[in-house]
Amino acid sequence: MTARKGRNIGFVFAAFLIAAAIATIVSPFGSSSPDGLESVAEELGFRKIAEENPAVWDRSFAPGYEVGGIRSKWASRAIAGAIGTIFVFFTGTGIALVLRKLRQAHRITEDRID
Amino acid sequence: MHIPDGFVNGPVNGVALAISVGFCGYASRRLKREIDERQIPLIGVTAAFIFAAQMLNFPIAAGTSGHFLGAAFTSIILGPWAASLVMALVLMIQALGFADGGITALGSNIFNMGIVSVLVAYFAYNWLAKLLPPKRGFIMLSAAVAAWLSVVSGASMVALELAVSGTSPLVVVLPAMAGIYSIIGVGEALITVAILGTLLASRRDLVPQARRMYQE
Numbered sequence: 025m026t027a028r029k030g031r032n033i034g035f036v037f038a039a040f041l042i043a044a045a046i047a048t049i050v051s052p053f054g055s056s057s058p059d060g061l062e063s064v065a066e067e068l069g070f071r072k073i074a075e076e077n078p079a080v081w082d083r084s085f086a087p088g089y090e091v092g093g094i095r096s097k098w099a100s101r102a103i104a105g106a107i108g109t110i111f112v113f114f115t116g117t118g119i120a121l122v123l124r125k126l127r128q129a130h131r132i133t134e135d136r137i138d
Numbered sequence: 139m140h141i142p143d144g145f146v147n148g149p150v151n152g153v154a155l156a157i158s159v160g161f162c163g164y165a166s167r168r169l170k171r172e173i174d175e176r177q178i179p180l181i182g183v184t185a186a187f188i189f190a191a192q193m194l195n196f197p198i199a200a201g202t203s204g205h206f207l208g209a210a211f212t213s214i215i216l217g218p219w220a221a222s223l224v225m226a227l228v229l230m231i232q233a234l235g236f237a238d239g240g241i242t243a244l245g246s247n248i249f250n251m252g253i254v255s256v257l258v259a260y261f262a263y264n265w266l267a268k269l270l271p272p273k274r275g276f277i278m279l280s281a282a283v284a285a286w287l288s289v290v291s292g293a294s295m296v297a298l299e300l301a302v303s304g305t306s307p308l309v310v311v312l313p314a315m316a317g318i319y320s321i322i323g324v325g326e327a328l329i330t331v332a333i334l335g336t337l338l339a340s341r342r343d344l345v346p347q348a349r350r351m352y353q354e
Contacts, residue, residue, distance in 0.1 A: 032176055032179070032180075033179070035340075035341060036179040036180060036182075036183045039183045039184075039187060040183050040186055040187075042187070043183065043186045043187040043189070043190040043191070044186075044190065046187075046190040046191055046193070046194055047189070047190035047193050050194055051190070051193040051194045054193070054194040054195040054196065054203070054205075055195040055196060055197040055203035056195070056203070057195070057197060057201050057202055057203040058201070058202060058203065059139070059140075059195065059202070059203055059204060059205065060139060060198075060202060060204055060293065060315070060318040060319050060322050061139050061140070061141065061293075061296060061315070063200075063201070063202040063318060064311065064314045064315055064318060065145070067314065068306050068310060068311060068314060070145065070300075070305050070306055073144040073145060073305070074142040074143070074144055074145065074240075076144075077143060077144045079142070079143055079237050079240060079241070080143045080240060080241050080242050081233070081234065081237070081240075081241035082237075084234065084235055084236055084237040085235050085236075086235060086236050086237075087236065087237035088236070088237060088238070089193060089236050089238070101193075104236065105190065105193055108189055108190075108193075108231065108235065108236065109186045109189055109190050110186075111231065111235070112182075112185045112186045112188075112189040112227065112228060112231055113182045113183060113185065113186035114182065115182075115185070115227060115231070116181050116182035116183075116184070116185030116186065116224060116227055117178060117179055117181065117182030117183075118182075119181070119223065119227065120169075120173060120177065120178040120179075120181040120182060120220075121178055123166060123169055123170045123173055124170075124173050124175070124178060126170050127170045127171065127173065130170070
């Protein structure tokens with residue numbers, strides 16, 4: 025049981041490092057061409073809707089995965105990717121933890137009723 | 139496939155948001171019942187991985203790029219309830235923190251990629267993997283088909299929403315979206331198979347339907 029738990033933590037840590045590496049080191053080398061939807065929008069002439077209208081929510085900390093105020097585009101994307109990956113990891117784990125806690129609370133109440 | 143503000147109208151986004159909120163609520167209840175200790179960090183790290191992988195665009199034909207969606211991979215590994223919540227979380231953080239996908243289109247984006255893509259992939263994978271002989275190659279084939287379908291079904295939903303919103307007629311936008319995403323879907327299938335293959339080699343206990351490979 026403990027051995028298995030240890031293995032799980034090691035696996036999760038390794039997977040997290042791979043994710044962080046993709047977001048920071050690999051992603052700046054990705055294609056910057058428009059994606060499928062943008063490309064279709066361009067071809068069919070409705071991409072201008074997005075270009076003419078500013079985003080409704082304008083307080084993103086890194087719009088387009090670029091942190092403002094950093095000269096190097098590469099570093100800007102790497103920092104956005106690192107912060108995003110860490111934040112998603114903790115919120116995802118947090119939601120799972122809360123659901124698990126709710127289940128335990130639920131069980132205790134059920135036991136009392138029984 | 140992330141819809142920006144303005145492409146899809148208010149009523150369509152509203153309906154999609156209502157369905158998404160309802161579905162995620164139901165998914166939370168189901169996951170609450172099924173979740174075990176071991177899954178907690180796996181859910182977090184899968185979400186982080188999907189976020190990171192979606193940042194990496196690969197070039198496809200004619201000045202267009204695509205990126206890994208991850209709905210199929212997540213639904214295979216975590217099941218449909220956790221997968222929907224993971225996709226919804228990633229989409230929400232992308233919209234709020236990175237201006238990737240419009241905030242007004244969040245409901246549509248969750249509906250397309252977090253519900254339709256997830257469910258299509260989940261059922262396609264489990265149905266195919268059960269139907270086919272329990273061999274590594276067939277498990278990979280099932281995952282590849284599920285991954286391709288997840289992308290094409292999600293993209294078709296985008297086309298439907300664009301058409302209902304009056305942005306572009308269905309007869310034009312559906313073939314265009316399905317066409318380009320059937321190419322991006324091949325990339326999705328290749329990446330899904332690569333990751334699943336790595337998991338089969340290192341942690342096959344995490345891959346549903348793989349257990350039968352060793353029982354028979």
